Amino acid sequence: MGAVNNMNLMQFIATGVAMGFIYALISTEYTLIYNATGLVNFAHESFIVLGAYLFGGTFARSLGLPPWLAVICTVIAMGAFGVLVSTIVLNPLRNLQFITYAMFGTMMLSRIIIESSRLVWGPLPFTVQGFLRDSIKIGSTFLFKAHLYIIAASIIIVVALQIFFRTTKMGKAMICVSQNKDAAALMGINVTRSINLTVALSAMLCGVIGIFCTPLFNISTGMAASAALKGFCAGVVGGFGSYPGAIVGGILIGLLEQFGTMLFPTAYKDVVAFGVMVIFLLVRPSGIVKVKKA
Amino acid sequence: MAVILKLDRVTKQFGGLTAVNDLSLEVRQGSIHALIGPNGSGKTTTTNLIQGVFPVTGGRVLFRDQDITGKPTFEIARQGMARTFQNIKLYNTMTAIENVMVGGHQLAPMGLVSSLLQIRRSRSEERMLEEKANRMLEYVGLASIGGELVKNLPYGKKKVLEVARALMTDPALLLLDEPAAGLNPSERGFFIDLLRRINADGKTLFLIEHNMDVVMNISDMLTVINFGRKIAEGTATEIQNNPDVIKAYLGERYKVKR
Amino acid sequence: MNKKNALYLAGWILWLVALVLAFRTANSYVQSVFCMLLYNIILVLGLNFITGLTGQMNLGTIGMLALGAYTYGILTVTAGWSPWTALFAMVAVGYAIGKVLGYPSLRLKGFYLSLTTIGFGEIVRLLAMNLESLTGGTMGFSKIKRLEFFAYKPENRSDYFYIMLIFTVLAIIVANRIVYSKWGRAYKAIRDNAEAAEASGIDISKLKIQAFTLAAIYAAFGGALYAGYNRYLNPSGFTLEYSQNYIAMLMIGGIGTVPGCILGAIIVTALPELLRSFANYYWILFCTVCIVMAILLPEGLWPLIHRLFARLGKSLRGLRGKVS
Incomplete structure (x- = not known):
């Protein structure tokens, strides 16, 4: 119970929920690409890393932009990057005979991005000074500012995504493509373009996740490795392919992980998410929110 | 004649949609039984329910007097029910004979460890499979193309190869999902002969078919379904004169002129 | 034995003799690359069963290797078992991994195996780092015993090459017999069209778990040889990157075939050494x-x-x- 004594319960929950939202966003982003292309994107960890480096290394440090402008620039740059990757790698890969080749392709892509980042921004980890690093006092509790921003921004993003998919023509087209590519093509939807857009959207999301991670971890090539895996776990726990499931799973894992530190040594914190996922695979493989198949 | 396959009030719902509704039918041993109906009437769903690809929502399926409802597909297959697919499902990276040999996997009883340790026995088992596969290829008239990669074969041969693979499992009942679809008239004629030959060798056939020439030609018994419901059952002549069937499906053209 | 088989055998012996000769004339650095190649071949042959033939992405190869290596180390050093007994315990290690990890992830359709195996690799690494009393933690685990072959007692690393070579040849023979048998065909059938395989009476989940178990046994054996070769283990050498390298070997050489796996292992093992000049x-x-x-x-x-x-x-x- 040592962890709780040092840390107020409110703070404890806020940390869990904030991490949970990060996992939820990662899982949402997986779901986006998985639904659009049928591929599991192993490169997305590197997308997150790239987002963090672009934000911290280029826009905030080298160019000295104010944080809000750096955020916008990162999101735009990541969107452009998404279109590029989708055009030259993901679209050719999705037509291959076996899914294993495509997975392999995304893994290699991931390495290229990570290696390039290391070459461009150097091998040493760094931080963005003063970006969301302070705390706010509410009553007797100190809350980490970054956590509050993450929670608020994630809720806005999730709601915005839902509105985008439900109301706009482009969003509806993406949903159509994710459900049935052939039928969508027959209805006159440009499938390739729609996939490009989906990947761009997911790369933008990765950029945002990368920005969120900068105050929590140092910017380094390995910064997103465990978060990426936990986002995956969150997807399975929530129900793979379901957007509400991604959020429920993410927050559940974030909280369980926090409370897990009360029971187990902190070194095993990273095992919690995985353990929860294996239990779900055994007991309820469809996840909390079952995806309806047409 | 004994009943080999019996559907007892089988129902299947996908969400709110009822694909198969309270369907009962009996397939007699040794017969050629056809299931016909308009597009989307639930024919392929019925095959999938029989083979356990999806679970039924209600009702029972009996095969050789045993309840097979809810059993996994591979177990049903081992009990003697083989099938072909509407859109060909072959193993594209393998040769024709290897495809057929996979059909015999379950007939070869050796486990992995024993087939690694007992070299001589596993060789003879392999020879047995190969000989049998060759016989099957010969039976369906594909003896000459055994070594060809499946992806290089023409459509018609692929359809026949699927039958050979199904026969390799020694089935008592063969489910054929649109066997004549996409075949040209001469291939179709060959296929009809093949089906008759298989039937004459003691196997029961249950086929789903759109091509009326094929169906009316070879079926002993026909079941007509529409919107997942049975609307008629009987011999070819009876069906051709059934007003409901003509209205729902056949049209006036197939009515037998007196 | 007919003429064709005799020729085949002669070809293999020729390759082996050439390999041994090349090894003997090489300097100690190249010799270490040769040794690396041997256990890489064993691992990629194992991976071929589940990823190459059955088409299920396994990203836990390095975790399996690590588990095998540490078990071998602990059994020979801490528990004082003889290296040979410890080596045969690898079958049990592989079997356990196959069942415990394969059952939840292969019963379902989809990509769950790739996920759970990544997690598995990470957990093995975490355990190796944190169970210090058992594994030595980040300080590493050293003085692991080597296998001895009757009177042949390998003194240094390069002597161990010959013992590893024997096991590599054995691994190739077994892999060859499985790949070109009804098992190999059934695995490929699952990869090519699972639905049709099931309709032919093949129990897909059972065979997938079997193929995965084979991969785990191969990897555990490879791990034990690696432990005996290096005599030292450190968790920092067991990252996901290595698992991806084994996938690369499989894909580059040609999935599903035994010579393809060997070719891929050779290319991916030797290439970094040949392309050192490209540096970064x-x-x-x-x-x-x-x-x-x-x-x-x-x-x-x-x-x-x-x-x-x-x-x-x-x-x-x-x-x-x-x-x-």
Whole structure:
């Protein structure tokens, strides 16, 4: 119970929920690409890393932009990057005979991005000074500012995504493509373009996740490795392919992980998410929110 | 004649949609039984329910007097029910004979460890499979193309190869999902002969078919379904004169002129 | 034994003799690359069962290797078992991994195996780092015992090459017998069309778990040999990157075939050593080539070489026909 004594319960929950939202966003982003292309994107960890480096290394440090402008620039740059990757790698890969080749392709892509980042921004980890690093006092509790921003921004993003998919023509087209590519093509939807857009959207999301991670971890090539895996776990726990499931799973894992530190040594914190996922695979493989198949 | 396959009030719902509704039918041993109906009437769903690809929502399926409802597909297959697919499902990276040999996997009883340790026995088992596969290829008239990669074969041969693979499992009942679809008239004629030959060798056939020439030609018994419901059952002549069937499906053209 | 088999055997022996000769004349650095190649071949042959033939992405190869290596180390040093008994315990290790990890992840359709195996690798690494009393933690685990073959007692690393070679040849023979048997065919059938395989009476989940278990046993054996070769283990050497390298070997060489696996292992093991001059750009170059190959040549190199040889043989026979 040592962890709780040092840390107020409110703070404890806020940390869990904030991490949970990060996992939820990662899982949402997986779901986006998985639904659009049928591929599991192993490169997305590197997308997150790239987002963090672009934000911290280029826009905030080298160019000295104010944080809000750096955020916008990162999101735009990541969107452009998404279109590029989708055009030259993901679209050719999705037509291959076996899914294993495509997975392999995304893994290699991931390495290229990570290696390039290391070459461009150097091998040493760094931080963005003063970006969301302070705390706010509410009553007797100190809350980490970054956590509050993450929670608020994630809720806005999730709601915005839902509105985008439900109301706009482009969003509806993406949903159509994710459900049935052939039928969508027959209805006159440009499938390739729609996939490009989906990947761009997911790369933008990765950029945002990368920005969120900068105050929590140092910017380094390995910064997103465990978060990426936990986002995956969150997807399975929530129900793979379901957007509400991604959020429920993410927050559940974030909280369980926090409370897990009360029971187990902190070194095993990273095992919690995985353990929860294996239990779900055994007991309820469809996840909390079952995806309806047409 | 004994009943080999019996559907007892089988129902299947996908969400709110009822694909198969309270369907009962009996397939007699040794017969050629056809299931016909308009597009989307639930024919392929019925095959999938029989083979356990999806679970039924209600009702029972009996095969050789045993309840097979809810059993996994591979177990049903081992009990003697083989099938072909509407859109060909072959193993594209393998040769024709290897495809057929996979059909015999379950007939070869050796486990992995024993087939690694007992070299001589596993060789003879392999020879047995190969000989049998060759016989099957010969039976369906594909003896000459055994070594060809499946992806290089023409459509018609692929359809026949699927039958050979199904026969390799020694089935008592063969489910054929649109066997004549996409075949040209001469291939179709060959296929009809093949089906008759298989039937004459003691196997029961249950086929789903759109091509009326094929169906009316070879079926002993026909079941007509529409919107997942049975609307008629009987011999070819009876069906051709059934007003409901003509209205729902056949049209006036197939009515037998007196 | 007929003439064709005799020729085949002679060919293999020739390769082996050439390999041993090359090894003996090489300097100690090249010798270490040779040794690395041997256990890499064992691992990629194992991976071939589940990923190459059955088509299920396994990203936990390094975790399996680590578990095998640490178990071997702990059994020989801490528990004082003889190296041979410890080596055969690897079958149990592999079997346990196959069942415990394979059952939840392979019963379902989809990509769950790739996920759970990544997690598995990470957990093994975490345990190796944190269970200090058992594994030595980040300080590493040292003084692992080597196998001895009757009177042959390997003194240094390069002596161990010959013992590893024996096991590699054994691994190749077993893999060959499985790949070109009804098992190999059934695995491929699952990869090509699971629905049709099931309709032929094949129990898909059972065979997938079996293929995965084979991969785990191979990896555990490879791990034990690796532990005996290095005599030292450190958790920092067991990252996901290595598991991906084994996938690369499989894809580059040509999935599903035994010679393809060997070829892939050779290329991926030797290439970093040959391309040292590219320094920092080596990885980017290598990965780019991999992506291009995945898109343009998804069958890998071996089928290409095979076809080339077949065509060469045909034209040679044609020439001979003209002459006579």
